[in-house]
Amino acid sequence: MYEGVVQDLIDELGRLPGVGPKSAQRIAFHLLQADPADVHRLAAILNEVKAKVKFCSVCFNVSEEETCRICRDPRREPSVLCVVEEYKDVVAIERTREFRGRYHVLGGAISPIDGIGPDQLRIRELVQRLNDPAITEVILATDPNLEGEATATYLTRQLGPLGLKVTRLASGLPVGGDLEYADEVTLGRAFAGRRAAE
Numbered sequence: 001m002y003e004g005v006v007q008d009l010i011d012e013l014g015r016l017p018g019v020g021p022k023s024a025q026r027i028a029f030h031l032l033q034a035d036p037a038d039v040h041r042l043a044a045i046l047n048e049v050k051a052k053v054k055f056c057s058v059c060f061n062v063s064e065e066e067t068c069r070i071c072r073d074p075r076r077e078p079s080v081l082c083v084v085e086e087y088k089d090v091v092a093i094e095r096t097r098e099f100r101g102r103y104h105v106l107g108g109a110i111s112p113i114d115g116i117g118p119d120q121l122r123i124r125e126l127v128q129r130l131n132d133p134a135i136t137e138v139i140l141a142t143d144p145n146l147e148g149e150a151t152a153t154y155l156t157r158q159l160g161p162l163g164l165k166v167t168r169l170a171s172g173l174p175v176g177g178d179l180e181y182a183d184e185v186t187l188g189r190a191f192a193g194r195r196a197a198e
């Protein structure tokens with residue numbers, strides 16, 4: 001245990017995802033020794049990102065405006081909607097340049113162990129969006145792991161009766177991982193080779 005504010009800093013850093021107690025300590029001591037200007041810049045960007053960045057009211061992508069750049073772009077195909085777990089998946093798919101439609105960000109995946117069920121995800125909002133007759137295909141691009149599969153299976157059942165074309169990414173993605181870890185070529189291929197969901 002360190003004194004007062006130093007321990008507070010270690011505790012706060014330790015609450016970040018993927019930062020264990022050892023790393024928290026290392027980062028804290030790095031900050032203590034760093035140039036004050038560098039630390040001020042970090043503090044300023046943390047405040048700025050929280051003040052400026054919101055979620056798109058249509059697709060729940062990260063956005064600086066009421067709706068995100070992709071939802072506002074009139075050149076995007078209005079007929080195809082790609083369902084992903086997280087914002088970072090949008091970034092990964094955009095990198096492939098294979099997809100020209102719009103997105104829907106669920107905000108996670110079904111995971112009973114973590115207490116996340118369908119109600120904790122933005123599935124109701126998705127179903128509501130699908131009332132738009134312009135949308136004819138939904139691509140389920142959840143992660144190729146247990147939770148992602150469970151989510152895609154659940155969505156296939158929910159969306160089936162709506163009479164839309166529901167597709168899944170082709171296999172070939174590294175199983176067990178996150179979509180974002182797939183390289184552009186593999187992910188691009190998985191998009192091009194998508195198949196009807198069962």
Ligand SMILES: [Zn+2]
Pocket residue numbers: 056057058059060061067068069070071072
């Ligand atoms: Zn959007």
